Amino acid sequence: MDVPWTLVTDLQSTRPTALTSRVPAVDPARLVAELVPPPHFATASFESYVPDPVHPSQAAAVQRLRDAAQAVGRGAGSSWLRRRRTQPEAVYLDGGFGVGKTHLLAALAHAVTAAGHRAAFGTFVEYTNLVGALGFRQTVDALAAHRLVCIDEFELDDPGDTVLMSRLLRELADHGVALAATSNTLPGSLGEGRFAADDFLREIQALAARFDVLRIDGDDYRHRSVEHGEALDDDAVRAALAGRAGATLDDFGALLDHLATVHPSKYGALLDGVTLVGLTGVHGVRKQDVALRLVVLVDRLYDRDVPVLLGGGGTDGLFSEEMRRGGYRKKYYRALSRLGALASEGAALAAATAASTTDAPTTSAPTTSAPPAVGA
Template sequence: MTDLQPAGPPLALTARVPAVDPARLVAELVPPPHFASASFESYVPDAAHGSQAAAVARLRGAAQTIGRPAASSWWKKRRAQPEAVYLDGGFGVGKTHLLAALAHAVTAAGQRAAFGTFVEYTNLVGALGFRQTVDALAAYRLVCIDEFELDDPGDTVLMSRLLRELADHGVALAATSNTLPGSLGEGRFAADDFLREIQALAARFDVLRVDGDDYRHRSVEHGEALPDDVVQAVAAGRDGATLDDFGALLDHLATVHPSKYGALLDGVSLVGLTGVHAVRKQDVALRLVVLVDRLYDRDVPVLLGGGGTDELFSQEMRRGGYRKKYYRALSRLGALASEGAALAAAAQVRPAPGA
């Protein structure tokens, strides 16, 4: 074990104010690094759940249809009913893997496929405006929406309208919904809710049921809290690491549009946070959720000082309308914090005497 002797001041996320060209926001709509190699071949259907193999077969067919080159300039107008599929299943059955595999297959066929989470698309509308977003996405053959969220009526209506306009432009659509970790009832299957919310488009979507158990056997993890001085020392000793006071970072996030949170993490290999504490305000908590999603997409480990994830979101928040977001964030942040704690252990850093 070594004493704390920081090598120098690491970077700080609070010192970053990213300026993002709108073209970059659109260009980044690709499967995240976590699913960069996802394919139909690498998805192993559970023989006990035939719906998994059936979903793979259906999506392979969809990829072939969507991937065919346009025969003429009026191809889109002739295809009045482009492909539209919705993957309906429980937590951890591989829906995102399959969605990413579909995007990769269409891209491999020489066509353009956009892939993003529900939040990324709503943030894109916020950054570009609705009409510019439609124009940008209409150039794609396929638009994939991961974790379609039904907890914000305004955003749901916005996304429903966006999907309708894209479908009218001949763009194929594919979506999944977010689910609660370990849920056995509410939130496990959301097809009825999804179809009700998209209303005019409901008849166009082919619902693919993906049954099965959570292949990760994952529950909400509680990120291990580290002493703040350990967080500081580990961050100081790693290239590309950042170090921030948790409260200061939350304040900074309010000054950066959520569509730029990905750019905020450019070149970051590790995020160190000191003084982690409970978040009491919902708007602050929701911004944190978006940041955690971008960290998870990029597989960036996190060092959590202070209280870690313990009581990060209140019981009231976890019972409220945005509970799915908070449970997802806790699960993801817990996993990233476990990776960060492992890095700290490997660095053989110990707390300062009396810490």
């Protein structure tokens, strides 16, 4: 039986593509324009943050950031020279996973933007990648046009990048740009006091006195573990992707190889239009450079709320125990937490697809060879 050409075209359009087939070209201007709170925090506000009364530091942080937003707004009308002569706002949010630091940082950026001023928002890695793509001086010039620069997930595990970021922030502060940053305290270090804050202030010595450190206590509001060992069968991954517009399907090993050919600053563009990612043959990653590229991809997936279907071994043993004890441990714990959340969403979609297939009524074969009318 001949299938109408329009039906064939429609079926092909919903067939999963592969991330490995994408080689994004990104204009440098886009990298700067995309420094805004990601879709996951597009509606974050001070009002939508619900402080836990058991931990007063959460409510205190909200009020302090409200004050910071107002202070940034008041300074916007002053001259560039006057702003250089006054110390701009600089706050640092210290706390464990899931206490709402990124939510509050995004809320601060939204508040400043709503008041008519420019605010940049990006992760530590996105800013270091920006310097790599534009050059240091061009990055300073681009960010100096903003009233506020927010750095999420400030990372202290790479001395070179930390020094680079310290210099960048120092120059921005000298231009009168307000600064805000977050970083994570590891789950096992929550009882050690200002673990991340002490590291942060030590590593950015030239800026330490400018930052007001806000400790945010509390439990992970998501109440989830960073370990998610459950995985789907590879065939189940493929079945769940069938007919889904915007879905991609890749062999995990092939994708890791492909990431090595794409600059990390372009990983966001790699996901343009993607609504669901399927990965088959997921296995443990043992090379540090490969693992760190995967961490960046997971961050971009999480920013964009893209569910993931994990075949093979799933997140079980994805990063070795040695990696999770090493210098990049915070990155790996964050990636496991975020990938686990996205995989849970993906697994729910797969279960719904399997249920709908099982419950679908059986229809008898047509008695005529004439194809059905498309669109009927």
